[in-house]
Amino acid sequence: MIVDLFAGPGGWDVGATRLGLDVTGIERDHAACETRRAAGLRTVEGDVRAYGPADFPDATDMIGSPPCQPFSVGGKGRGRAALDTVLELAQRLAERQGIGEALAGFDDERTGLVLEPLRWALEAMDAGRPYRTILLEQVPTVLPVWEALGELLRVEGYSVATGRLSSEEYGVPQTRVRAFLAASLDGEARLPQPTHHRYRKGVTEVQEVFGLKPWISMADAIGWGMTARPALTVAVGTAAGGPDPSCVGGSGARATLYGERDAGRWIDCTRIVDADNLPAYRGGRRDTIRLSVQDAAILQSFPADHPFRGSRTKQFEQIGNAVPCLLAEHVIAAAFGLPLSSGQIAEAA
Template sequence: MIIDLFAGPGGWDIGATRLGFEVTGIERDHSACETRRAVGLATVEGDVRHYGPADFPEASDLIGSPPCQPYSVGGKGRGRAALDTVLALAAHLASRQNITQALAGFDDDRTGLVLEPLRWALEAIDAGRPYKTVLLEQVSTVLPVWEAFARILRAEGYSVATGRLSAEEYGVPQTRVRAFLAASLSGKARLPEPTHHRYRKDAVQGQEALWLRPWISMADAIGWGMTARPALTIAVGTAAGGPDPSCVGGSGARATLYGERDAGRWIDCTRIVDADDLPAYRGGRRDTIRLSVQDAAILQTFPADHPWQGSRTKQLEQIGNAVPPLLAMHVVAAATGLDLPAHMRQEAAA
């Protein structure tokens, strides 16, 4: 069984269960837990900090995607500002020191949550039941933390691979870049090889690596929007500000969308009935380009009928925070030495 920390609505878990794994997720957001239950995912509603490996002795593998807000370039940057402290605390954990008091010193208590997967991994090692694989994901700025974790886990006997993966290179119709860590106790750890071309502005598909498939455009995925490239990262609004959660990206990303539309590389939405959601000029100004919940979910490669729970804002927040299930499936398969089944390879290429 895999234990998934900060499990959200189940991006990692859907990818893993498609490969035949049993997954239990820990998540404290009630709406995300309701979504998980509605889709049939095993769920513990609670704070990861209140649990440990001893509470899940049957778990053989570990997944973790800590909250990204403190480290995101779209946030206030408290996690990025505290990066040196986080790295020092990782070293303290490696030497089995108690860091509880130090964690209380962060302005944003989510900053220290990035250390929770390391705590779990080390506690499992000390209990004599080390996880066979450890898979972690976060925004790109967290890669130095994953690299520090890699050094610590190698000293504990793991093979570890770290790096940034761009979602469109795995069939996901958006240009989302995230930092990953894959650790294995058996065999050489690896991250998945790309299956699709990486998006590059003005590049002609098929002129790079002939064995890679074309990237999936936003229009290919949902039938409206950009016909020449993937969507930008699905953004998440927060109580502290940030972009509207129903938008694609922030102001710069919206400018890119408007540019695509103005250049004629745009298919109008035919599914959203509310005129306020349609991308258009109104009264001489540019209105915000908005997505329906279903559209945002499809761009994240969730099933179109995924049973999202909570308010519209909470549903979009869950989607924006999640690991795309298709990308998760590639990462889990690579880390565990599995080949994607034929029908899943065809799905990934669609």
């Protein structure tokens, strides 16, 4: 059984269940937990910090995606400013020193959550039941943390691989880049090899060559939008501000979308959607390119019928924060030595 820390609406878990693996996710956001339950994903609603390996004695492997907002380039950057402190605390944690007081000193309490997977891993080792496989994901700015954690895990006997993976290279119709760590006690750790071409700016047609398939465009995935490239990263909107959660990316990304549209590399959305999702026009120009919840979910490679719960903003927040399901499946399959499932991106109805 796999324990998933910071499980969200199930990005990792959908990927794992497609591979026939058993997962239990810990998540404290109530709306995300409701989504998980509606999707049939085993869920513990609570704070990861309140639990440990002893609470999940059947778990043989661990995956996790700590909150990315403190480290995201779209956030306030408090985590990025605190990277040196985080790395120091990781070393102290590996030396089995207490770091509770130091964690309390962060301006954003979520910053220290990036160290929770290490705490869990060390507690499992000290209990004589180390996790066979550890898989972690975060925004690219956290790669130095994963590399530091990797060095600490190597000392404990793990093989470790770290690196950045670009989503469109794994069949996800989105150019989202994430930092991953894969650690294994059972063999050489590795990250998955790409199955699709990486998006290249200005290239509109790509043929299958060297065993790599063409990237999947936004229009191919959801039936409208950019025809020559994947979508940009789905933005995370919150009550505290940030990009419009119904858009792809921020203002710069929207300018890219408009550029693709104006260049004729675009299919208009002809599906009937609710009024809140209709494209807005002002002076004959579309001012906002909006996605439905289902559109955004498909761009993250969730099943088209994944039952997101909560307010519309909470649903977009869950989608934007999740690891793309197909990317997660590739990472898990590589780590566990499993063949990929036959799951495909499902178009919106």
